[in-house]
Amino acid sequence: MAESDDDISDGGRFSYHSEELREPISSSDEENESVRVIYLQFNAEAQFGEVRLVAKMEFATLAEFKKAVKDYTIHIGRQIKWIKNDKADRKWVTEKLELRLRQQPSLSHSEAYYLMKDEYNLHLENSSTVKMDTIPQQEGPPIFHRLYICFDACKRGFKEGCRPMIGLDDCFLKGYYRGQLLTAVGGDANNHIFVIAYVVVDVENKDNWKWFLELLHEGLGDYTRHGWQFVSDMQKGLIPALQEVMLGVEHRSTTPQQFNTEMEKLKAVNKSAWDYLSKFPPNSWSRAYFSEQPKVDTLCNNNCEVFNAKIVKYRGKPILKMLEEIRSYIMRNMASNKRSLSEWLGELTPVQQTRLDKEKLRRQHR
Numbered sequence: 001m002a003e004s005d006d007d008i009s010d011g012g013r014f015s016y017h018s019e020e021l022r023e024p025i026s027s028s029d030e031e032n033e034s035v036r037v038i039y040l041q042f043n044a045e046a047q048f049g050e051v052r053l054v055a056k057m058e059f060a061t062l063a064e065f066k067k068a069v070k071d072y073t074i075h076i077g078r079q080i081k082w083i084k085n086d087k088a089d090r091k092w093v094t095e096k097l098e099l100r101l102r103q104q105p106s107l108s109h110s111e112a113y114y115l116m117k118d119e120y121n122l123h124l125e126n127s128s129t130v131k132m133d134t135i136p137q138q139e140g141p142p143i144f145h146r147l148y149i150c151f152d153a154c155k156r157g158f159k160e161g162c163r164p165m166i167g168l169d170d171c172f173l174k175g176y177y178r179g180q181l182l183t184a185v186g187g188d189a190n191n192h193i194f195v196i197a198y199v200v201v202d203v204e205n206k207d208n209w210k211w212f213l214e215l216l217h218e219g220l221g222d223y224t225r226h227g228w229q230f231v232s233d234m235q236k237g238l239i240p241a242l243q244e245v246m247l248g249v250e251h252r253s254t255t256p257q258q259f260n261t262e263m264e265k266l267k268a269v270n271k272s273a274w275d276y277l278s279k280f281p282p283n284s285w286s287r288a289y290f291s292e293q294p295k296v297d298t299l300c301n302n303n304c305e306v307f308n309a310k311i312v313k314y315r316g317k318p319i320l321k322m323l324e325e326i327r328s329y330i331m332r333n334m335a336s337n338k339r340s341l342s343e344w345l346g347e348l349t350p351v352q353q354t355r356l357d358k359e360k361l362r363r364q365h366r
Contacts, residue, residue, distance in 0.1 A: 039056050039057065039058045040054060040056070040057045040058065041057070041058050042057055042058065042059045042060070042064065042065075042068060044060065044064055048071050048075065049075055051068055051071050051072045051075070052072070053068065053069065053072050061121075062121045063121060066082075066121075093116065093122070096116070096120070097112055097115075097116075100112075100115065105328070105332075106328065108324060109327065127152035127155075128149075128150065128151045128152045128155075129148065129149070129150045129155075129197075129215065129219050130147070130148065130149050130150075131147070131148045131215060132144070132145075132146070132147045132148075133145040133146045133147070133211070145201075145202065146199060146200060146201040146202065146208060146211065147199065147200045147319075147323075148197065148198075148199045148211070148212065148215045149197060149198055149199070149323065150196065150197035150215070150216070150219050151327070151330070153334065154194070154195055154196050154197065154330065155196070155197075155219055155220065157188075157194060157334070158186050158194055158196050158220070159220065159221070159226070161188055161189065162186040162187060162188050162189070162194050163186070163187060163189070164226060164227045164228050164229060165186060165187065165229050165230075165231060166184050166185070166186055166196065166216075166228055166229070166230050166231070167183075167184070167185045167186070167187075167230075167231050167232065167301045167302075167303045167304040168182070168183070168184055168230055168231070168232040168235070168238060168242075168301075168304065169182075169183050169185070169232065169233060169235065169301055169304030169305065169307075169308065170182050170183070170204050170235050171183070171308040171311075171312075171315065172315070173200070173315050173316075173322070174315050174316035175315070175316050175317060175318060175319070175322070176318075177319070179200060179201060179202050179203075180200075180201055180202075180203060180204050181198055181199070181200055181201075181308075181311075181315065182198065182199040182201060182204065182208065182209065182212050183195070183197075183198045183199075183304055183307060183308070184196040184197045184198065184212075184216055185303040185304045185306075185307050186303065187303050188337070189349045189352065190337070190341060190349035190350060190351045190352070191349075191351045191352075192333075192337045193303045193306050193307050193333075194303075195307060195330050195333075196216070196220075197212075197215070197216055197219065198326070199211070199212045199215075200319060200323070204235060204236050204237065205236060205237045206236075206237030206238075206240055206241045207237070207241075208237075209235070209237050209238045209241035209242070210237075210241040210244060210245060213241055213242060213245040213246070214245050217245055217246060223246045228246075230242060231300075231301050232301055232304075233301055263277070263278075310329060310333075311325070311326055311329060314326055314329070
């Protein structure tokens with residue numbers, strides 16, 4: 001920022017008032033002693049209109065510098081443009097937070113946010129989705145109803161690195177206020193569970209499932225374009241809610257001639273078993289009716305069951321503590337999976353490569 005001679009010779013009208021100059025610092029090398037240059041120190045106590053900026057002036061913090069520049073430019077009637085520092089990308093932020101997380105594994109999201117803000121003057125963008133629904137009261141504050149959480153890392157990770165199969169499940173909370181936790185869990189290429197989103201609700205019903213699925217659909221994108229498919233244990237109210245939110249969501253169907261033939265054989269052997277299986281649409285439980293679009297042949301909702309088992313020790317804690325523990329678990333799980341695969345060089349992930357090798361061996365011995 002350039003200054004005119006008039007600005008400099010203003011008789012002290014814009015001057016700062018500071019006697020704080022740096023003391024000479026001797027070098028530890030006796031053979032090459034030197035004195036550092038003494039820089040002017042900005043006086044934070046200077047009033048508006050008294051601030052003056054000169055080359056090589058030192059400031060205590062970046063925030064102090066920005067405030068001084070803002071006051072100065074407003075006073076002299078000039079405009080200033082701050083250029084965004086695009087070097088502070090996700091990788092840089094991760095490196096800065098990694099050391100702190102090793103020292104403080106329980107570092108919360110808000111603590112990390114203010115750490116970057118206070119120490120580096122960075123305002124982190126938060127693309128995570130957290131929505132709370134309450135029940136208004138005529139007298140007194142509203143009552144908690146339900147809470148939806150979908151972290152940006154979970155959202156992006158699922159869309160960019162997981163197969164388009166989403167497991168839906170619920171589990172009971174064991175704390176004082178009870179309730180239930182509805183979950184959406186996927187699986188990565190190495191068959192690790194990948195938590196996408198979850199909701200704390202008072203009870204499992206169609207309305208709560210619909211609210212959950214609407215927010216999930218909004219966050220992940222159009223199911224017809226991405227080809228999302230779902231697997232569940234047919235929880236209460238889930239199927240009708242799913243059809244309302246995502247009409248025509250993939251019903252896995254192929255030409256099931258062999259399936260029909262085998263069902264007729266079953267009917268001849270055990271009519272009761274045939275009657276029981278006929279109650280359920282075959283595309284919900286038979287591989288003969290599954291489409292080939294998601295390369296997943298699982299019949300069970302194991303990913304959700306694994307996640308529910310992993311967080312069972314947290315489900316009896318107060319809601320805020322429980323949610324923080326779940327967030328920490330998801331973060332640790334992601335980091336652990338990334339670390340275990342960071343040195344793998346194969347074209348397929350370890351689990352899939354092992355499965356392929358076993359299938360090759362089985363074929364050779366036929």
